[in-house]
Structures are given as structure tokens and as C-alpha cells.
Amino acid sequence: MRTSKWAIAFYSLIVLVGLIIALPNFFTQQQLDAMPSWFPKKQVTLGLDLRGGSYLVLEVDAAGLKKDRLRSLLDDARSKLRSERIQPQSIRIAGDSVVVAIPDADARQKADTALRTLITQVNSNSFGAAINDIEVTQSDNQIRLNMTEAGFQYRLDAALQQSLEIIRQRVDQVGVAEPSIQRVGSDRIVVQLPGLQDPAHLRQLLGSTAKMTFHMVADAPVNDTPPPGVSILPDAKDGMQYPIEDQVALSGERLTDARAGFDQRTNEPIVSFRFDSLGARQFAEITTKNVNRPFAIVLDGKVLSAPVIREPITGGSGQISGNFSVEESVVLSALLRAGALPAPLTVIEERTVGPDLGGDAIKMGLYTGIVGFLLVAVLIIALYGVWGLIANVALLLHTILTLSALSLLGATLTLPGIAGIILGIGIAVDANILINERIREETRKGMGAMAALDKGFKIAYSTIVDANVTTLIATVLLFLFGTGPVRGFAVTMMLGIAISMFTAITIVRVIMEWVVRRRKMKVLHIEPILSLVPENTNYKFMKARFFGIGVSIVLSLASIGLFIAPGLNYGIDFKGGIQAEIITSQPADLGQLRSTLTDLKLGEVALQTAGSPNNVLIRMQRQDGGEEAQSVAVAKMREAVQTLYPDVKIERTEVVGPKVSGELARSGVIAVVLAAFAMLIYIWWRFEWYFAVGAIVTLVLDTTKLVGFFALMQLDFNLTAIAALLTSIGYSVNDKVVVYDRMRENMRLYKSKPLREIIDMSINQVLVRCIYTSMTTFLAMAPMAIWGGSAVENFALPMLFGIFIATSSSIFIAAPILLFLGDWSIKRQKKAEQDQAAIAS
Numbered sequence: 001m002r003t004s005k006w007a008i009a010f011y012s013l014i015v016l017v018g019l020i021i022a023l024p025n026f027f028t029q030q031q032l033d034a035m036p037s038w039f040p041k042k043q044v045t046l047g048l049d050l051r052g053g054s055y056l057v058l059e060v061d062a063a064g065l066k067k068d069r070l071r072s073l074l075d076d077a078r079s080k081l082r083s084e085r086i087q088p089q090s091i092r093i094a095g096d097s098v099v100v101a102i103p104d105a106d107a108r109q110k111a112d113t114a115l116r117t118l119i120t121q122v123n124s125n126s127f128g129a130a131i132n133d134i135e136v137t138q139s140d141n142q143i144r145l146n147m148t149e150a151g152f153q154y155r156l157d158a159a160l161q162q163s164l165e166i167i168r169q170r171v172d173q174v175g176v177a178e179p180s181i182q183r184v185g186s187d188r189i190v191v192q193l194p195g196l197q198d199p200a201h202l203r204q205l206l207g208s209t210a211k212m213t214f215h216m217v218a219d220a221p222v223n224d225t226p227p228p229g230v231s232i233l234p235d236a237k238d239g240m241q242y243p244i245e246d247q248v249a250l251s252g253e254r255l256t257d258a259r260a261g262f263d264q265r266t267n268e269p270i271v272s273f274r275f276d277s278l279g280a281r282q283f284a285e286i287t288t289k290n291v292n293r294p295f296a297i298v299l300d301g302k303v304l305s306a307p308v309i310r311e312p313i314t315g316g317s318g319q320i321s322g323n324f325s326v327e328e329s330v331v332l333s334a335l336l337r338a339g340a341l342p343a344p345l346t347v348i349e350e351r352t353v354g355p356d357l358g359g360d361a362i363k364m365g366l367y368t369g370i371v372g373f374l375l376v377a378v379l380i381i382a383l384y385g386v387w388g389l390i391a392n393v394a395l396l397l398h399t400i401l402t403l404s405a406l407s408l409l410g411a412t413l414t415l416p417g418i419a420g421i422i423l424g425i426g427i428a429v430d431a432n433i434l435i436n437e438r439i440r441e442e443t444r445k446g447m448g449a450m451a452a453l454d455k456g457f458k459i460a461y462s463t464i465v466d467a468n469v470t471t472l473i474a475t476v477l478l479f480l481f482g483t484g485p486v487r488g489f490a491v492t493m494m495l496g497i498a499i500s501m502f503t504a505i506t507i508v509r510v511i512m513e514w515v516v517r518r519r520k521m522k523v524l525h526i527e528p529i530l531s532l533v534p535e536n537t538n539y540k541f542m543k544a545r546f547f548g549i550g551v552s553i554v555l556s557l558a559s560i561g562l563f564i565a566p567g568l569n570y571g572i573d574f575k576g577g578i579q580a581e582i583i584t585s586q587p588a589d590l591g592q593l594r595s596t597l598t599d600l601k602l603g604e605v606a607l608q609t610a611g612s613p614n615n616v617l618i619r620m621q622r623q624d625g626g627e628e629a630q631s632v633a634v635a636k637m638r639e640a641v642q643t644l645y646p647d648v649k650i651e652r653t654e655v656v657g658p659k660v661s662g663e664l665a666r667s668g669v670i671a672v673v674l675a676a677f678a679m680l681i682y683i684w685w686r687f688e689w690y691f692a693v694g695a696i697v698t699l700v701l702d703t704t705k706l707v708g709f710f711a712l713m714q715l716d717f718n719l720t721a722i723a724a725l726l727t728s729i730g731y732s733v734n735d736k737v738v739v740y741d742r743m744r745e746n747m748r749l750y751k752s753k754p755l756r757e758i759i760d761m762s763i764n765q766v767l768v769r770c771i772y773t774s775m776t777t778f779l780a781m782a783p784m785a786i787w788g789g790s791a792v793e794n795f796a797l798p799m800l801f802g803i804f805i806a807t808s809s810s811i812f813i814a815a816p817i818l819l820f821l822g823d824w825s826i827k828r829q830k831k832a833e834q835d836q837a838a839i840a841s
Contacts, residue, residue: 003509003510003513008510011506011507011510014502015397015401015507017404018397018400018401018404018405019400019404020040020404021040021042021404021407021408022400022401022403022404022407023040024039024040024041024042024043024407025043025044025403025407029043042407042408042410043407044403044406044407044411044413045194045195045410045411045412045413046194046195046355046412046413046414047194047412047413047414047415047417047488048179048180048192048193048194048353048355048414049355049414049415050355050362050413050414050415051194051195051355052194052352052353052354052355052608052609053192053193053194053195053352053353054192054193054195054202054350054351054352054353055190055191055192055349055350055351055352055353055610056190056191056192056193056202056206056347056349056350057184057188057189057190057347057348057349057350058163058167058188058189058190058191058206058345058346058347058348059187059188059189059345059346059348060156060159060160060163060187060188060189060343060344060345061343061344061345061346062156062187062343064343064344065155065156065159065342065343066096066147066152068343069147069152069155070093070096070097070098070147071093073098073118073134073145073147074091074092074093074098076118077091077098077100077115077118077145078091080114080115080117080118081100081111081114081115083114084110084111084114086102086107086110086111086114087107088100088101088102088111089101089102089103089141096146096147097144097145097146097147098144098145099142099143099144099145100115100142100143100144100145101141101142102141102142102143103141108138108141108143111143112136112138112143115136115143115145116136118134118145119132119133119134119136120132120133120134120151121133122150122151122154131148131150131151132148132150132151133147133148133150133151133152133154133155134146134147134148134151135148153186156186156187157186158342159341159342159343160183160186160187160189161183162341162342163189163341163342163343163345164181164183164189164657166338166339166341167181167189167191167206167345168181169337169338169339170205170206170334170335170338171191171193171205171206179191179192179193179194180192182576182656182657182658183576183656183657184579184654184655184656184657185654185655188348189345190656191206192353194412202347202350203347205331205334205335206345206347208299208300208335208341209300209341209343209344209345210299210300210335210336210338210339210341211252211299211300211341212252212255212297212298212299212336213248213249213250213251213252213298214248214249214250214251214252214283214286214295214296214297214298215244215245215246215247215248215249215295215296215298216244216245216247216249216286216290216293216294216295216296217242217243217244217245217293217294217295217296217306218230218243218244218245219243220243221243222241222242222243226243229245229246229247230243230244230245230246231243231244231246232244233296233298233301233302233303234302234303235302235303236299236302236303236304237323240303242296242303242306244296244298244303249282249286249295250275250279250282250283250286251279252336253339254275254276254278254279254282255273255274255275255276255279255336256274256275256276256279257273257274257337258271258272258273258274258332258333258336258337259271259272259273259333260326260329260330260332260333261319261329263319263321268321268323268324269324269325269326269328269329270319270320270321270324270329271319271320271324271329271332271333271336272317272318272319272320273317273318273319273320273336274316274317275316275317276316277316279316280314280315280316280317283313283316283318284312284313284314284316287309287311287312287313287314288312288314290309291309291310291311291312292308292309292310293308293309294306294307294308294309295307295308295309297320299332299335304320304332305320305321307321320332351610351611352611353608353609353610353611353617354608354609354610355608364787364788365784365788367787368783368784368786368787368788369783369784371783372779372780372781372782372783372784373395373399373425373780375779375780375782375783376395376425376429376776376779376780377392377395379775379776379779380392380395380429380432380776381529382528382529382530382532383433383436383528383529383530383532383772384436384526384528385526385527385528385529387436387512387526390508390511390512390515391429391432391436391508393507393511394428394432394503394504394507394508395425395428395429395432395503397503397507398424398425398428398496398499398500398503398504399421399425401499401502401503402421402424402492402495402496402499405495405499406491406492406495409491409495411488411491411492412488413488413492414488415719415720415723415795416486416488416489416719416720416722416723416726417488417489417491417492418492418723419489419492419723419724419726419727419795420488420489420490420491420492420493420495420496420727421492421496422727422780422781422799423493423496423727423730423731424492424493424495424496424497424499424500425496425780426731426734426773426776426777426780427467427468427471427496427497427500427734428496428499428500428503428504429773429776429777430467430734430738430769430773431460431464431500431501431504431505432504432508433769433772433773433776434460434463434464434738434769435456435457435460435464435504435505435508436456436526437768437769437772438455438456438457438459438460439452439453439456439457439524439526440456440526441456441765442455442456443523443524443525443526448522448523448524449516449521449522449523449524450516452523452524453509453512453513453516453524457505457509459745461505462741463737463738463741463742464501464504464505465501466686466737466741467733467734467737467738467741468497468500468501468734469682470679470682470683470733470734470737471493471497471730471733471734472494472497472498473675473678473679473682474675474676474678474679474729474730474733475490475493475494475497475675475730476490476494477671477674477675477678478490478493478671478672478675478726479491479494480671481667481670481671481674486667486671486722486726489723489726489727493730532771532772532775533767533768533771533772535768536764537764537767538764539760539763539764539767540760541759541760541763541764541811541812541815542756542759542760542815542816542819544812545812545815545816545819546816548811548812548813548816549812549813549816549817551812552701552705552809552812552813553701555705555708556701556704556705556708558708559704559705559707559708559709559711560704560708562708562711562712563704563707563708563711566711566714567711568707568710568711568717569603569604569710569711569714569715569716569717570621570716570717570718571603571604571621571716571717571718571721571794572604572606572619572620572621572622572656572658572718573658573718573719574658574717574718575621575622575658576621576622576655576656576657576658577603577604577619577620577621577622577655577656578619578620578622578630578633578634578637578653578654578655578656579617579618579619579653579654579655579656580617580618580634580637580638580650580651580652580653580654581610581615581616581617581618581650581651581652582615582616582618582641582645582648582649582650582651583614583615583648583649583651584614584616584645584647584648585614585645585647585648586614586645587613587614588609588613588614588616588645590607590609590616592644593607593616593618593641593644594607596640596641596643596644597618597620597637597640597641599640600636600637600640602620602621602623602633602636602637603620603621603623603716604619604620604621604716604718605618605619605620605621606618606619606620607619618637618641619656620633620637621716630655634653638650672726672729676696676699676700679692679695679696679699679733680692680693680695680696683695683696683737683740687740687744688822688825689825690818690821690822690824690825691740691743691744691818693817693821694736694740694814694817694818694821695733695736695737695740695814697817698732698736698809698810698813698814698817699729699732699733699736701809701813702728702729702732702802702805702806702809703725703728703729705805706724706725706728706798706801706802706805707725709798709801710798713797715793715794715797715798716794717794718794720794720795721794721795721798723795724794724795724796724798724799724802725798727799727802728798728799728802728803728805728806731777731802731803731806732802732805732806732809732810735770735773735806735807735810736806736809736810736814738766738769738770738810739762739763739766739770739810739811739814739815740814740818742762742765742766743758743759743762743815743818745762746758746761746762746765755819755822755823755826756819756823759815759818759819763811763815767811770807770810770811771807773807774803774804774806774807777803778800778803778804781796781799781800781803782800784796785797785799785800
């Protein structure tokens with residue numbers, strides 16, 4: 001039990017460094033600026049929902065999109081006529097049409113039939129009826145191909161949707177975490193990025209079309225009028241002119257990867273790229289045929305570089321160098337990986353916005369969080385007296401070290417991330433309770449202080465590792481396959497688990513050892529100041545197994561029914577809604593405004609300051625009932641706002657799309673399914689197959705009930721709700737593994753006992769731990785649920801329900817399922833042994 005001085009020095013160094021790194025988070029930016037240069041200044045980056053950031057409105061260049069569509073239509077018409085061996089007199093773009101002139105009537109009729117095959121039917125926005133995207137008409141000797149309004153709107157809509165995903169990929173790939181990207185109206189996209197970003201950098205990242213092509217450099221003078229098929233293009237850096245062949249030798253669509261790096265010879269920043277198999281073959285042919293000729297790499301009409309081909313390049317990869325800075329090479333590689341935008345985007349508005357949750361909600365959340373932490377600290381002292389103080393020191397260290405790790409990693413902290421921290425604190429509390437309860441058990445068996453301390457930690461360590469590793473495996477998969485808020489939750493959860501292992505096991509152990517040695521204690525008494533739960537219980541839980549499983553199945557079926565009708569109340573994040581911008585003559589009271597708008601019963605309401613306290617963005621979720629319902633909601637909102645602020649100016653009202661795209665939703669579901677599968681495999685490996693099946697079945701039942709709770713209460717189902725759902729799943733898994741661990745231990749100790757008796761005995765032994773852990777987590781969340789307000793109730797209320805469900809299901813559902821499956825497995829094993837014995841005899 002002696003910890004070496006070197007180990008204690010190392011632990012002390014970790015804690016000291018952690019405290020120093022976390023220190024800047026307790027100062028304002030102005031205070032940090034006044035500190036000496038050696039003082040650390042890196043703070044945790046807060047996300048849009050907690051701090052706000054840059055707000056940009058981008059508009060699709062509809063004229064450019066129409067121009068590109070006409071060019072594409074012209075190329076398609078030429079190809080179609082060529083394949084039908086029809087030679088037109090001329091084919092050109094005239095206004096918004098492609099005009100084909102064919103004097104011969106028979107050839108013209110044949111061309112008309114051929115060109116009509118280019119028509120594609122698209123859905124009309126009004127009634128969903130199929131409408132042709134182009135019209136083909138004849139007049140005199142000409143055939144006209146005109147874009148229909150419905151066809152162009154369809155293309156514009158498709159371009160906007162594709163642009164949303166490409167922008168999201170670009171932002172993710174340059175490391176800007178937790179962006180908000182939404183469609184606004186018919187041709188705009190709103191992008192919000194946390195913190196104050198460089199506007200020029202953002203414009204380059206978001207506004208660049210990033211259409212990359214490879215061309216041969218023509219042998220033509222730059223100063224004269226270029227010959228047909230050649231254009232004079234400027235260099236992207238210094239404005240130097242290049243005669244570039246119009247024919248695209250190789251399209252950038254053939255790129256599969258692009259990475260920023262450094263040239264090994266000159267150490268200059270470069271961008272290396274790789275083609276797919278077809279692109280690699282084309283690149284090899286081009287470089288083989290054109291040795292000693294310059295080859296231009298063109299991005300959005302500007303030449304990035306025009307190197308001379310020295311030898312054939314057959315490996316399917318190359319590099320771009322052009323006096324880039326490191327930042328430029330990172331942005332360029334991100335643009336190329338994400339792909340070209342289908343149409344140019346123009347930044348038409350740029351400003352700074354306040355936090356999504358609203359400053360009032362964040363303040364209340366902070367206050368209620370501190371109250372919750374204090375309640376937990378008081379309860380632990382009530383349960384374990386002086387030893388509870390040690391646990392509280394470990395909890396405080398856990399929170400500070402989590403902050404320091406987030407600062408060090410440069411991670412962006414959002415509400416889902418805070419959810420991960422809360423769950424991490426819950427897991428750390430659970431570890432301390434497990435340790436203290438195990439030490440008390442060993443003391444009751446008559447062990448001395450050091451022996452009880454040693455064995456208590458050793459036995460608790462196994463349980464803590466199994467519970468934490470199960471949660472960690474799931475969390476890693478959430479990080480790898482999830483996106484956005486799911487990934488933010490996973491980052492803080494992984495940190496929380498790792499840090500709780502250090503604080504709850506290492507730090508607490510060292511301090512307890514020191515206290516025992518210092519006081520020369522013979523017996524280690526950990527007695528509660530206030531006894532809240534009876535000890536040494538002998539309840540027959542398995543007598544109620546059919547009732548417990550029956551009630552659970554009924555509740556889960558009812559939850560599925562509630563999910564179908566009335567269904568989840570999807571908030572703005574999933575459904576989109578209405579956005580209005582108001583300007584008040586005095587700073588707006590967000591708390592009063594939120595309360596007034598919530599009373600209208602129009603669903604989720606989100607408030608965000610835009611540039612100044614007098615400018616407020618109001619977002620309300622989309623109403624059921626079509627456009628008329630949206631108009632009624634806007635009218636109610638206007639009336640309510642004008643009641644509060646009679647001289648208010650309502651600048652504009654527009655429709656906004658959802659923050660959560662289909663791609664984000666799919667990746668989130670895949671991440672959760674893979675996490676469940678990974679937990680199944682780990683529990684199977686560490687325990688038995690029936691433990692694993694029991695845990696996953698119970699987890700599914702718990703999750704359905706939580707979804708049913710959202711549907712029943714009609715709470716707004718948004719990104720905050722997703723955080724609550726993931727937190728509850730993590731808590732539930734942790735709880736199941738702790739209970740199962742005691743059952744496994746007793747199955748090894750009492751091999752002759754029936755499984756039913758072992759399960760009852762195990763639950764009675766961990767009952768105090770289950771109740772105490774649930775009480776501490778419940779107390780941590782209760783102030784937020786009571787006083788946090790409508791902005792955070794979507795997280796706090798489901799969490800309280802989830803804690804109750806997770807604890808009760810571990811006893812009344814997971815244990816009975818284990819009994820049924822375990823008995824069946826044991827009977828099957830005995831029968832197999834009897835059959836083998838019969839064959840042997």
C-alpha cells in the first residue's frame with residue numbers, strides 16, 4: 001500500500017500543470033491581457049450556443065447557375081445531335097434559350113424528337129406534380145430549348161442543398177468545430193461559426209467555388225488577341241498572364257484526396273493530391289504525351305501553378321506549389337477535398353452574434369450548475385463524513401482537469417459537451433461511492449484499516465474499469481462515426497472517463513493512505529453522518545421479475561405508440577422554422593422576451609443577440625398546417641413583441657431550414673448503433689453472452705421509454721435533447737455494468753448457489769451504491785430542471801427521468817433478463833454434459 005515518492009511527485013506535477021492550464025478560464029479576456037507574458041492565456045473555446053460567433057449570409061449566384069445550366073444544355077444538345085448524325089446550321093445560346101438552326105424540315109423533325117429526350121421531369125414546389133425542366137419548341141427553321149421556371153427552381157434548390165453539405169465538409173476539415181449551417185429562404189445559406197473568426201479567411205473558405213481543372217498551356221503570345229480555343233488567365237498570386245487552352249485536359253472531379261504538406265527539398269508549403277483510377281490513367285496519358293510542355297492547374301479561373309512536365313507521372317498523384325502560406329495550403333486542401341460548389345456563393349451579410357441559448361439562459365444554467373455541484377458535495381459529506389471531503393476534493397479536481405484538457409486540446413465546448421462533463425462527474429461520483437462502500441464492506445468483515453483500504457480499492461478497481469471501458473468504447477465510436485454535437489459530447493466524455501480514473505482511484509487512494517498512516521488508524525470506519533438507506537437488506541427482488549419486465553414492456557410499447565402519435569415535437573434544429581430580426585430602442589431583456597414568446601405555445605423559441613443588445617434574432621419552430629399556420633404564428637409573434645416594446649422595428653421575417661441535415665442524422669444513428677454493438681461484444685468478452693444480451697435489451701427498453709417521455713411531455717426535440725438522450729444512455733450502461741460486476745463476482749464465490757439467490761444477494765449488496773449514485777446525479781440536475789428555464793429544460797427534465805429509469809431497470813429488468821437467459825444457458829450446459837457422459841459410458 002505504499003506509494004513511492006516518485007509516483008506522488010509525478011501525480012502532484014500532473015495536478016499542478018492541470019491547475020495552471022485551467023487557470024485562464026477563471027479570468028476575463030481583459031484580465032488575461034493585463035497578465036504577464038509568461039502567464040498562460042489559452043481558454044476553453046465556447047461554442048455558438050454558449051458564446052456566439054461570426055454570422056455570415058451567403059447567396060447562391062442564380063445568374064451564374066443559369067449560365068452554367070445553359071452551357072450544359074448546349075453541350076448536351078450538341079452531343080445528342082452528333083450521336084444522331086444531324087448537322088445543324090448553327091447551335092448557340094440566345095438569352096435564356098439554346099437555339100438550334102436546321103433548314104431541312106426532315107432533319108429538323110428528327111432533331112426535335114432527339115432533343116426531347118433531354119427533358120427531365122422534376123417536382124413542382126406547389127403540389128408536387130411532375131413538370132418538365134425544359135421546353136422544346138419549333139419556329140421557322142429553329143428549335144428552341146427553354147428552361148422552365150419549375151426546372152430552374154429545382155436546379156436552384158438542388159444546388160442549395162448540395163452547397164449546404166459542401167460548406168459543412170469544408171468547415172469540418174479546417175477544424176472549425178460545432179458550426180451552425182442553415183438554409184434561409186429559397187437561395188440563401190446562413191453560416192455561424194463559434195468565436196471571432198478572420199472574415200477574409202471565412203470568405204475564402206465559404207465563398208470559393210473551388211472548381212479545379214487541369215489544362216495545357218498554349219504556345220501563344222499573351223499580349224495579342226488569343227486564337228480560338230485559348231483564354232488568357234491570371235496567376236492566383238501575382239497577376240502574371242498565361243495562355244490556357246479552353247479544353248479541359250482533366251477535371252478536378254477525379255480527385256480523391258488533397259493534403260497540405262511541405263516540399264522536402266525547399267520546405268515550402270504545398271498541397272499534394274491524388275486521383276481516382278480513371279483520373280490516374282488520364283493523368284498518366286497527358287503527362288506521357290506532353291513531356292517538356294507546361295501544364296496549368298486552374299482554380300476558379302485563376303492559375304495556381306503551371307509547372308513544366310519533366311517526365312511521365314504514372315502514380316496518380318501530384319503536388320501544387322505556388323508560394324503558399326501554411327494557412328492557404330490548409331484552406332486549399334480542404335476546398336479540394338470537399339469538392340466544388342455547384343454554383344458560386346456570395347457573402348452578402350456579415351456580423352457578430354450572441355449565444356444561441358441566450359445570455360440569460362447561460363447565466364441561469366451556470367448558477368443552477370453550481371448549486372447542483374454544492375448539493376452533491378453536501379450529500380457526499382452526509383454519506384461518508386470526513387472521507388466525503390476527500391471525494392469532494394477529487395470531484396473538484398476532476399472538473400478543473402477536464403477544463404484544462406479541453407483548453408489544451410483546443411476543443412469547442414457546447415451544451416452537448418457540458419452534458420458529457422456532467423456525465424463524467426456522475427461517473428466520478430459513482431467511482432468514489434463504489435470505493436467507499438467496498439471499504440466499508442471489508443471493515444465490517446473485521447479487516448484492519450490498511451487491509452480494508454487495499455482490498456476495497458482492488459475490488460472496486462475491477463468494477464470501475466469494466467464500467468468505464470464499456471462506456472469508453474461506445475464513446476470512441478460516437479466520436480469516430482458521429483458528427484457535430486454527437487462528436488462534441490464524445491470528446492468531453494472520453495476526457496471525463498480518463499480523468500475520473502486518475503482522480504477517483506489514484507488521487508483519492510494516495511490521500512486516504514496518507515490520512516490512515518498519519519493518524520495511525522487500526523480500523524477504518526467510514527460512517528455516514530446521515531443514514532438515508534437501510535443497510536444489509538435482504539429483499540427478494542426476483543419475486544417481482546415478471547411484474548418488472550411486464551411493466552417495462554408495456555411502457556416501452558406505449559412509448560413506441562407515443563412516438564408514432566402524437567410523435568416527437570421536433571424543434572428548429574430538425575424542422576427549421578421562422579426567423580425574425582427585431583430592433584428595440586433599448587437593450588432587449590432576453591429572459592422576459594423568451595417567457596412572453598413561450599407563452600404563445602408556438603413550440604420552441606430560440607433568441608440570439610445580433611451585433612448589439614438591441615438587435616435580436618427570434619427563431620420559432622415550423623408550425624403544422626402549411627403556409628397559413630406560419631403566417632398566423634408570425635402575426636402572434638409580432639403582436640407579442642410589440643406589446644413588450646411598442647416602438648420595436650421588425651426588420652425582416654424569413655423561413656430557415658434545419659440545422660441537422662439528413663447526413664448528420666444518419667451518421668448519428670449509425671454511431672449509436674455501432675456503439676451498442678461494441679458494448680455488446682465487450683460485455684460478452686468480459687462477462688458471458690447472456691450478460692451482454694441482457695444489458696443491450698435493457699438499454700433498448702430504457703431508450704424507448706426516454707423517447708416516449710419526450711413524446712408524452714411534448715418537449716422540443718432538438719440538439720439539446722440529443723445531448724440528454726446520449727447522456728442517459730451512457731449513464732444507463734455504466735449502471736448496468738456495475739450491477740452485473742457484483743453478480744459475476746458472486747457467481748464465482750458461490751458456485752453451488754442457484755442463480756436466482758445469487759442475483760438477489762448481489763442486488764441487495766449494491767442497492768446502497770445504486771441509490772446513492774442516483775441521488776447524487778439527480779441532485780446535480782434537479783436545480784437546472786427547477787430553475788433553469790425553458791432553454792435548458794429539454795436537457796434537465798429528460799435527464800432526471802433517465803436517471804430514475806436507468807437505476808430501476810438495472811434491478812427490475814436487466815437482472816430478470818439475466819436470470820432467464822442464465823438459467824437457460826446453465827440448463828443447456830448441464831444437458832450437454834449429461835449427453836457427453838451418456839455417450840462416454
